[in-house]
Amino acid sequence: MLHYVGILDGANDVWGVRIADIDGCVGGGSTPEAALADAITALRDVVAHKKSGGHPVPSPSSVADVLARGEIGEGETAVMVPLVLDAGRNVRANLTIDAGLLEAIDEAAERSGITRSAYVASAAREKLMRA
Structure with a gap:
């Protein structure tokens, strides 16, 4: 499974995660966990949309690369955001x-x-969102 570097920032009840390699791909929530969960969903949706439209999907950078580019500012934290794409078919x-x-x-x-099956798949998605 691929992981993209997310950049978490926020305070109190306003948190956000932006995906370093995919412009405009962000998630938000009232807690860091909620923002990360929203970013996981956003990443899945943006990548699926890009693929369905024949647009290239950037490869994920390493945390070291994101740090070297200076994309993580003061008070921000790198988080790993898993990419879990639906294949459109059941096995x-x-x-x-x-x-x-x-x-x-x-x-x-x-x-x-x-x-x-739907229950187990739902539980697995929730667990992946917290991994």
Whole structure:
């Protein structure tokens, strides 16, 4: 999985993350975590849009490169933003998990009105956003 360098800044309840290599790709929120989550979504959407339109997608720079370019100012922090793109197709995958956990997943999925697969995919996306 690719990671882009994000630049986090903010204070109090206003936070933002801008993606160093992709102009205009930003996320925001009331906490640093919310801003990062929004930046992950923005990165996915911007890259998908660029690809669908036949536009080039810049390769991610290293943190060292971003620092060397002087893109991180005083009070700002580098954060890694994962790029998780939907492929537009589903694949079958066999997973081995505890029977009790599977039962809990099925119950939660039913309460949510979604399938087991959709529930597990949603949980994986949330976990990736926090990684």
